[in-house]
Amino acid sequence: MTRSLLLQQCVNCRKFQYLVRPFCVFCRTTVLSAVAAAGTGTVDSFTVVHRAETPYTLARVRLTEGPILLTHLIDNPEPRCDQPVRLAWRGDLPVFRPVE
Incomplete structure (x- = not known):
């Protein structure tokens, strides 16, 4: 599916x-x-949250179609603005990882 x-x-x-x-x-x-959605976009802004046991990256992603999502970045040790990303899923939540 x-x-x-x-x-x-x-x-x-x-x-x-x-x-x-x-x-x-x-x-x-x-x-x-x-x-x-095409499942692609770019990082507009991000922050690494260190208050959790394991730090995570929260990002504002602008989809290729235009809408903006507040989401998590995964598998991305060095996030940056204007970085191209693609859609992934963590359970029922849409998350994004860098384009390879």
Whole structure:
């Protein structure tokens, strides 16, 4: 079974949004469709959290389609801004790892 991250796309203005809403946040129309994300993006910003037993990286990732997600970076010992990343899954949560 292939997993995908679903985005909403406005039928009127064609823009994408993440988090399900009853209307388009750009043009306010109520006609939206569900579209699978490409699963790629870039790191806008990040921080390494050291308060946990094992440090982890929290990042703001801008998807190729435009929406922004606050997520974890995995398998990334040296994160950086503008780094290309791809979608992975940790349980039911979308996370991102560097593009190889």
